[in-house]
Amino acid sequence: MQITDVLTSPWAIVPEKLLEIHAIYDARVKGERIDLAAVEARIGKPLANESQGYQVSNGVAVIPIHGVIAKKMNMFDAISGGVSTQLVARDIRAAVDDPAVKSILLHIDSPGGTVDGTQTLANLIKEASTIKPVMTFADGVMASAAYWIGSAASEIVSSGDTTQIGSIGVVTTHKDISKAEEQRGVKTTEISAGKYKRIASQFSPLSEEAQAHLQDQVDQLYTIFVDSVAENRGMSSDVVLEQMADGRVFLSKEALKRGMIDHIATFEQTITNMQNGVWPMNQEVTNQPAATSATNAPVANKPVSIDEIKAAYPEISQALINEGAEKERARIKSCEEASMRGYENLVASMKFDGKSTGETIALAIVREEQKIRNDKNAAFVSNAPQPVKSDPVNALEKPKDEAKDKVNDQSLPLEERAKAAWDSDASLRAEFSSFGSYLSFVEANGGKL
Known part of the structure; x- marks a missing residue:
């Protein structure tokens, strides 16, 4: 980032940090020289323009994103405490390609930074999370551009209740230095072609048309910011606008309620949980090598084998x-x-099939018992004697009384008729001692029976 970018670039950063950056710029404009030795003593480190790299802890690569975010690192970024999106992108690609790295943790403590380079880094993080699990750890502050970047990870963890999350918005500034030049006896005249080429020049007051032009740019960037967060967090842009994107900074518990983060835990807990796979990632992962280019083309996935899972999470x-x-x-x-x-053989054949239970075996035994009983009943019915056929009797036809007919038949001899009466009437046999005495009685009575 060049010093003039302070004036010309839109920022996704908390206002306080932008004021601090402006103060550094003002000192340069006034011609004041920065005491680099004093700055190094104040921040406790040399102002070296070097990549912070990453460290691997039991398969977790920790990539720091600390300070103001810009596309490129230079002395200005080092003075204000900065990080390059290009160097972070390089470290992420290296971690994805590193066979010793099983997952990636973005350790973020940043108030935000320039819009330029932020979306590209966020897209790379989203791409990397389809290859290896990527988590964000917000430690202290994760605001504006830093939240844009962090939201692209599979999950977001906040270090504690006082961590500041959010500040979703875009800001740009215009500083008119024409009066300052005038006081120094300097007048800058710009020669340009194109209506909007220098419409917001720092060497003249900002016109209404120029202000409207800058506002339109900021609004477009804000829409891109909101849409990216919505996609990263799996929600609609309307929800992001209503719950998150009014420029406010939220503490962790409120951010958790609004869906801006997923967990609140310490750094040690986060590392341990990532090593043990306690927090499942939101996206499917594979062990494909990372793309070496900075393109945002999607990376094809491949299935994860059982051996790979055992090796990654023993x-x-x-x-x-x-x-x-x-x-x-x-x-x-x-x-x-x-x-x-x-039923020992039946149980033996079912208990090792990997799916039968005591309930299914009991049901199978009941069915076998029912089959045995049905077979026995069928055999009993088939072996039973056939019923004897007979002619049906007319229920209305009364059986004939042959003895009575014989008694009343006058054509028969009296003795034969008396014998029929004797045989058919038990009361006669009880009254007379013998058939002979009864016959004598009938003859004496004139043959009356």
């Missing part, structure tokens, strides 16, 4: 194996407890 894999073995033992035990005498 403790979780073993815990899952132990849990599965315990459930399988319980399943086999329930199958054996459901067994009945005579």
Whole structure:
């Protein structure tokens, strides 16, 4: 970033930090020389323009994003405490390509920075998260451009209740230095072509038309900012506008309620949980190597093998194996407890199929019992004797009384008729001692029966 970018570039940064940057710029405009030794003593480090790189802790690559964010690093960024989006992008690609790195943690403590370079870095982070898990750890402040970048990770963790999150918005400034030049006896005349080429020049007051032009640019950048956060956080732009993007800075608990972050935890807890895979990433991951270019083309995924999962998460894999073995033992035990005498072979064939339970085996035994009973009933019916056929009897036809007819038949001899009466009437046999005495009685009575 050049010193003139302070005036010409739109910023996604908290206002207080922008004022501090303006103060540095004003000192340069006034011709004041910056005491570099004093600055180094104040910040406790040399003003070296070097990449911060990353450190790997048990498979987690920690990439620092500290200070004001700009596309390129120079002495101005170092004085104000800055980070280059280009160098962070380089470190992310290296971490994705590093076989020792299983996941990536972006350690962010930044008030934001220039818009230029921010979206490109955010897109790269989103691309990297499809290859390896990427998490953001907000430590102190993650505002404006820093939140834009951090929101592209799979999940966001805040270090504590006092961490500041948000400040979603865009700001640009116009500083008129014409009076300052006049006091120094200097007048700058610009020669330009094109209506808007120097419409907002610092060497003259800002016109209404120039202000409207700058406002239009800021509004367009703000829309891009909001849409990117909405896509990164999996919500609509309207929700981001209503809940997050009014320029305010929120403390962690309020940011959590508004869906701006996912967890509140210490740095140590975050590293441990990432190493153990306690917090699942929101996106599918693969072990493909990272793209070496800065393009934003999507990276194709490939399935993750069981061996890769075991290698990346050995403790979780073993815990899952132990849990599965315990459930399988319980399943086999329930199958054996459901067994009945005579069904040992059935139980043996089902208990090792990986899916049968005591309930399904009990149901299978009941079905076998029902089949046996049905077969026995069918055999009993088939072996039973056939019923004897007979002619139906007319229910209205009364059986004939042959003895009575014989008694009343006058054509028969009296003795035969008396014998028929004797045989058919038990009261006669009880009254007379013999058929002969009864016959004598009938003859004496004139043959009356």
